[in-house]
Amino acid sequence: EADIYQTPRYLVIGTGKKITLECSQTMGHDKMYWYQQDPGMELHLIHYSYGVNSTEKGDLSSESTVSRIRTEHFPLTLESARPSHTSQYLCASSDITTGELFFGEGSRLTVL
Amino acid sequence: GENVEQHPSTLSVQEGDSAVIKCTYSDSASNYFPWYKQELGKRPQLIIDIRSNVGEKKDQRIAVTLNKTAKHFSLHITETQPEDSAVYFCAATYSTLTFGKGTMLLVSP
Numbered sequence: 001e002a003d004i005y006q007t008p009r010y011l012v013i014g015t016g017k018k019i020t021l022e023c024s025q026t027m028g029h030d031k032m033y034w035y036q037q038d039p040g041m042e043l044h045l046i047h048y049s050y051g052v053n054s055t056e057k058g059d060l061s062s063e064s065t066v067s068r069i070r071t072e073h074f075p076l077t078l079e080s081a082r083p084s085h086t087s088q089y090l091c092a093s094s095d096i097t098t099g100e101l102f103f104g105e106g107s108r109l110t111v112l
Numbered sequence: 113g114e115n116v117e118q119h120p121s122t123l124s125v126q127e128g129d130s131a132v133i134k135c136t137y138s139d140s141a142s143n144y145f146p147w148y149k150q151e152l153g154k155r156p157q158l159i160i161d162i163r164s165n166v167g168e169k170k171d172q173r174i175a176v177t178l179n180k181t182a183k184h185f186s187l188h189i190t191e192t193q194p195e196d197s198a199v200y201f202c203a204a205t206y207s208t209l210t211f212g213k214g215t216m217l218l219v220s221p
Contacts, residue, residue: 042214
């Protein structure tokens with residue numbers, strides 16, 4: 001079934017650790033996105049990509065980085081996690097013909 | 113860039129009442145206006161969308177209206193049910209979606 005898969009779903013780590021949040025989609029979409037969202041709150045765009053080897057920063061300043069080496073894969077990396085990074089991270093992709101955005105189930109990160 | 117304002121931030125209604133959520137946008141080039149519903153603990157999902165060449169669209173109990181001149185669009189939910197309780201996000205785009213801050217809708221039985 002076509003979907004967007006995020007791992008891990010939940011992660012608790014200590015300050016200073018390096019982490020990578022994985023996102024893979026089987027939707028066949030070129031555009032992919034990372035949003036940061038506190039529960040029930042505003043969706044903040046932190047990174048997006050138009051396709052392979054394309055990455056752009058979003059509206060919210062973020063200390064994370066992304067890469068897009070394969071169309072279906074768009075991982076997000078935090079080199080040194082801090083408590084302020086505690087949040088939910090949602091990966092998404094969009095259909096170029098309709099513009100509809102499809103979200104993954106999210107990765108909930110807690111930094112102690 | 114685009115700026116989307118959404119009101120109200122919270123909305124409480126009785127089951128069976130109607131609910132209206134309003135959004136305004138700033139970029140007159142925006143041509144696609146989706147609405148997403150996010151239930152507690154779940155991912156946002158598209159419930160209805162409208163394009164700039166259409167003034168109104170309906171899907172069962174939900175409808176969206178668009179006024180391009182005034183640059184605002186609204187979500188209307190009729191005969192609300194407890195399962196309509198969720199956070200609703202409007203968005204506008206020409207190329208990359210800009211979301212409103214969300215409206216928490218609570219439908220009481």
